[in-house]
Amino acid sequence: MTTTTNRPKKLAQAKTPAAGEPRRRMPLWRRIVRDRTVLLLALPAMTVIVVFQYIALGGNVIAFQDFQPYLGIDRSLWVGFENFSILFNGDPEFLRALRNTLFITALQTLFVFPAPIVLALLLNSLVSNRVKQAVQSVLYLPHFLSWVIVVAIFQQMLGGAGMLNNWLRARGWENIDIIGNSDVFYALITSQIIWKDTGWATILFLAVLSQIDRSLYEASAMDGATRWRQTWHVTLPGMRPIIILLFILKLGDSLSVGFEQLLLQQQAVGLDVAQVLDTYVYNNGVVGGAWGVSAAVGLVKGLVGLVLVLVANKVAHIFGEEGVYKA
Amino acid sequence: MTATHTDAPSARQQRKRRRRSGALIDGVPRPGPVETFIKAIVLGIACLLVVLPFLGIISTSLATPEQVVEAGGFVLFPEGIDLTAYRSVFAGGVVTQALGVSMFVTLVGTLISLTMTAMLGWALSRRGSVGNRQLLVLVLVSLLFSPGIIPSYLVVQQLGLLNSLWALIIPTSVSAFNVIVVRAFFVGLPQEVMDSARIDGASEWQMFRYMGLPLAKPVLAVIGLFYGVGYWNAFFNALLYISDTSKWPMQLVLRTYVVDGNQIGIQDLGAEVTLPPQTSLQMAILVISIVPVLIVYPFLQRHFAKGMLTGAVKG
Numbered sequence: 001m002t003t004t005t006n007r008p009k010k011l012a013q014a015k016t017p018a019a020g021e022p023r024r025r026m027p028l029w030r031r032i033v034r035d036r037t038v039l040l041l042a043l044p045a046m047t048v049i050v051v052f053q054y055i056a057l058g059g060n061v062i063a064f065q066d067f068q069p070y071l072g073i074d075r076s077l078w079v080g081f082e083n084f085s086i087l088f089n090g091d092p093e094f095l096r097a098l099r100n101t102l103f104i105t106a107l108q109t110l111f112v113f114p115a116p117i118v119l120a121l122l123l124n125s126l127v128s129n130r131v132k133q134a135v136q137s138v139l140y141l142p143h144f145l146s147w148v149i150v151v152a153i154f155q156q157m158l159g160g161a162g163m164l165n166n167w168l169r170a171r172g173w174e175n176i177d178i179i180g181n182s183d184v185f186y187a188l189i190t191s192q193i194i195w196k197d198t199g200w201a202t203i204l205f206l207a208v209l210s211q212i213d214r215s216l217y218e219a220s221a222m223d224g225a226t227r228w229r230q231t232w233h234v235t236l237p238g239m240r241p242i243i244i245l246l247f248i249l250k251l252g253d254s255l256s257v258g259f260e261q262l263l264l265q266q267q268a269v270g271l272d273v274a275q276v277l278d279t280y281v282y283n284n285g286v287v288g289g290a291w292g293v294s295a296a297v298g299l300v301k302g303l304v305g306l307v308l309v310l311v312a313n314k315v316a317h318i319f320g321e322e323g324v325y326k327a
Numbered sequence: 328m329t330a331t332h333t334d335a336p337s338a339r340q341q342r343k344r345r346r347r348s349g350a351l352i353d354g355v356p357r358p359g360p361v362e363t364f365i366k367a368i369v370l371g372i373a374c375l376l377v378v379l380p381f382l383g384i385i386s387t388s389l390a391t392p393e394q395v396v397e398a399g400g401f402v403l404f405p406e407g408i409d410l411t412a413y414r415s416v417f418a419g420g421v422v423t424q425a426l427g428v429s430m431f432v433t434l435v436g437t438l439i440s441l442t443m444t445a446m447l448g449w450a451l452s453r454r455g456s457v458g459n460r461q462l463l464v465l466v467l468v469s470l471l472f473s474p475g476i477i478p479s480y481l482v483v484q485q486l487g488l489l490n491s492l493w494a495l496i497i498p499t500s501v502s503a504f505n506v507i508v509v510r511a512f513f514v515g516l517p518q519e520v521m522d523s524a525r526i527d528g529a530s531e532w533q534m535f536r537y538m539g540l541p542l543a544k545p546v547l548a549v550i551g552l553f554y555g556v557g558y559w560n561a562f563f564n565a566l567l568y569i570s571d572t573s574k575w576p577m578q579l580v581l582r583t584y585v586v587d588g589n590q591i592g593i594q595d596l597g598a599e600v601t602l603p604p605q606t607s608l609q610m611a612i613l614v615i616s617i618v619p620v621l622i623v624y625p626f627l628q629r630h631f632a633k634g635m636l637t638g639a640v641k642g
Contacts, residue, residue, distance in 0.1 A: 028457070035456040037531035038449075042462055045447035048501040052482060053469040059478030069484075119373075122366060127352060137628055138374045144620045144627070146560030148578045152585040152613055153380045156387075161400025161606065163383050169399065195376065217354030227356050260563050264586055278476070285477045286567060298475035306472065 063296040069289075083296035094297065097280035100273060104257040107190050113250060115198045117243065120205035121231065136206075139199025147260040150196050154188070155179050180268035189261060204242060212238040244321050252309035255301045277301050381617070388412055388610035395604045412607035413615075420597030421572065422580055422612055428492065429559060429577040433619075436496040436558040441551050443501055445543065448509025449535050463510075470503045476567075483568055494568035495561060495576065502557075505550045512546045513539060552627045559619055577616045585609045 032039065059073070063084070066077045087094050119139070126132045142150065157163045158178040165175045178184055216234045225233065259278040266274040275283070277297060285294025316322070351357070358366070383403050387395060389412075390405035416422045450456070451463050474482075479498065488494040516539070524534050540547075562578040569575060584591050591608050602608075 031457045035453075035531075037535075038453045038456045039458070041446040041535065042450035045443035045501045045506065046462060046465070048443065048497065049466060049469050049503065051486075052479065052498045053472075053474060053503075054465075056474035056478045056482045057472065059481045060475060062477070062481070073481075122369065125355075125358065126366070127357065135370050135374060138377050140628065141624060142377060144556050144560075144624060145617065146562055146578055148562050148581045148586060149560075149613065149616060152581060152609075153384065155586065156384060156401065156610070156613070157380050163379075163401045163403065166398060166401045199377075214354050218351065219354075221351050221354055221356060227358065227362075230355060263563075263566075264582060267587065281476050286480055291477060295475070295477045298477055302472060302475055 060295060060299045060302075062292055063299045065292055067291040067295070069291065079292070083292040084300070086293055087296060087300070093275075093284075094280065096272065097275045097277050101255055101257055101276040104186065104189070104276065105254045107186055108193065108257065109250070109254075111190050112193050112198075113247070115194050116201035117205055117239065119198055120202040120209060121235065123202060124206060124209045124235070125227075125231075136199070136202075139202070141199070142196045143200035145196070147196075147258075147264060150192055151261065151264045154192055154195075158188075182269040182273045185265075185269045185273050189258060189265070192261060193258065204246070205239060208239055208242045209235065241322055244316055248309060248312040248316060251312045252305045254308060255305055384610050384613050384617075388607060388614045390607070392603045392607060395607050400606050409603075411601070411603045412611035415596050415601075415603060416608060416611045416615065418596050421575070421591075421595045422577075422615070423597075424573060425575045425577045425580040426615065428574060429616075432492055432495045432561075432576060433555050433558040436500065437551050437555045439496060440500045440502070440505075440554040440558075441547055444505050444509055444550060444554075445540060445547060446535075447501070447506050448543075449513055449539050451506065451510040452513035453531075466503050466506055470507075480567055489568055490571050490574065491568075492574060495564055496558070499557065499561065499564065502554070505553065508550065509543065509546060512543055516542060549627070552623050555623065556620060556627075577612075581612060581616055585613055 026034075062073060062076065064078060064080060065073070066079045066082075067073070068076050123132055123135065126135075145153075155162065158176075159165070160175065160177070160179075162179075164178075168175060178188060212235065216238075217230055220230050220234055256278055257276050259276075259282075262274050262276055263279050263282065266279065278301075281294045281298045281301075284290045285298075288294075383401060386405045387400075387402045389408050389410070390398075390402040391407045391409040392411065394402055394406050447466070451459065451466065453459060483489060483494050483498060488497065520538065521534060524538055529537070560578065561576070562582065565576050565579050566582075569579070583589050584595075590605060591602075593602060596602075
């Protein structure tokens with residue numbers, strides 16, 4: 001595992017071969033002709049990236065337009081910051097989406113984020129490798145199911161005709177309404193995320209745990225540390241960099257909470273609890289035709305995410321951590 | 328991860344011996360019985376929570392209509408096996424069609440994605456060629472942002488891809504992350520092999536086709552499986568770009584008939600069939616959409632940790 005990731009770097013730095021000797025004095029067109037095959041190989045995928053990432057990014061200009069689909073970007077009217085002012089003057093629909101988003105983000109930070117760390121510690125403490133791998137194989141699986149399937153499975157398990165209620169009925173007990181009950185909606189979506197992705201998210205943590213220096217454990221054991229004290233003084237500090245890194249990356253996504261997941265379940269509980277910023281953009285823009293305003297929301301959301309990552313990274317540096325990147 | 332396998336017998340014996348003597352295991356004191364018991368319970372419940380739903384869904388889809396009706400929806404232990412639900416679903420209606428669409432998108436999409444990813448990965452690994460650094464920066468930066476729902480929609484619309492199956496393939500065909508993983512692999516290949524090929528007169532294309540590609544097979548297999556699962560599971564793009572129900576992929580059918588609980592009628596299934604209970608049909612659709620993932624999962628499973636890590640370290 002480590003060999004495949006470490007070796008390439010050194011080799012690549014040692015030599016710079018590629019298509020012939022790189023000579024600075026060669027005119028640009030000669031070099032293009034020389035490297036034509038490499039450039040042609042790059043062309044199709046680069047086209048996709050440029051069109052669907054970079055050109056699409058430019059499409060955000062409609063946030064400053066009264067965009068009409070039949071007029072297109074060139075002929076739609078420019079309105080400056082009007083679309084933004086509608087938002088920041090306290091449009092109740094927007095505020096509701098914002099409030100729900102922030103609440104769900106808080107729940108995720110509190111419950112979803114630590115879950116894989118705990119699970120990884122648990123898995124790592126298993127003595128038998130065979131048991132460990134068997135458990136991992138089972139717990140990774142839900143990650144590969146789509147949100148549609150996950151939501152469907154939860155409905156079939158917890159819904160009116162589902163497994164849980166069948167079981168309760170068979171014992172003559174009352175049905176419990178979980179699906180479509182706005183009171184427990186947040187608990188429901190939180191447990192869905194935990195069910196789907198906790199196992200998968202342990203991969204990185206386990207990899208880090210396996211690289212912690214064994215001698216640290218031995219030394220601490222010599223000093224009389226128990227298992228718990230070893231976890232506290234050796235294991236957790238070893239995990240700290242990756243925990244911080246993932247936390248920073250998570251911050252960047254903190255305004256994009258479970259888009260597909262929420263869209264799929266909005267009908268059942270209503271927009272009051274299930275409208276978030278992403279679904280607001282979709283419902284009002286693509287479905288409702290308020291293109292400019294929705295694009296403005298999307299743009300602000302993206303910018304806030306970017307700023308959060310940059311700030312968090314800075315803060316991490318101040319505290320002497322590596323963060324995501326160095327600048 | 329599998330390193331212990333080679334010296335397994337001796338290592339296990341050693342461990343047993345140490346366990347008996349109550350010594351350290353890799354420097355960590357061995358767990359006490361209470362701890363072991365609690366861990367077994369917790370992990371057992373976790374595994375059960377994953378496995379149980381699958382069993383329930385498969386059982387219900389196979390149970391006889393009478394039993395499903397009697398149980399009021401859900402069956403965990405089928406009394407008999409009945410394939411009516413599958414027969415009706417495969418009779419040629421909306422589900423059969425959607426299955427065709429999903430398979431087309433998954434197969435063609437994966438092929439296209441793999442080809443383009445391998446090509447760009449190779450190109451980016453050729454340091455010293457024109458614009459190499461600039462292209463790499465373009466790819467890396469694209470990892471940092473997503474353009475947003477509405478701009479993406481506008482691009483697809485402008486390209487005239489709305490209501491075309493290509494809208495499910497082209498926009499998501501290149502994952503910058505996977506490109507970086509493939510590039511990392513090519514960069515790691517021993518340079519001497521490449522040099523000797525060049526001395527033997529191989530062109531750039533020949534080196535890619537006859538050296539790079541065959542060597543990269545394992546990486547491409549894993550990435551291909553990831554792309555495949557992605558195409559198979561894609562829901563949102565289909566929702567955005569496909570309104571024509573005859574072009575629906577499985578995920579939209581699932582949403583309509585299972586998540587939203589719309590009734591599936593005879594006209595949807597396109598045949599004379601006697602209609603089994605709705606629950607049976609729903610479960611059959613659910614099983615059909617899960618099975619492909621379950622089939623590739625064992626192949627994926629062995630490799631993904633490595634793939635993930637390569638990407639994480641480089642990106």
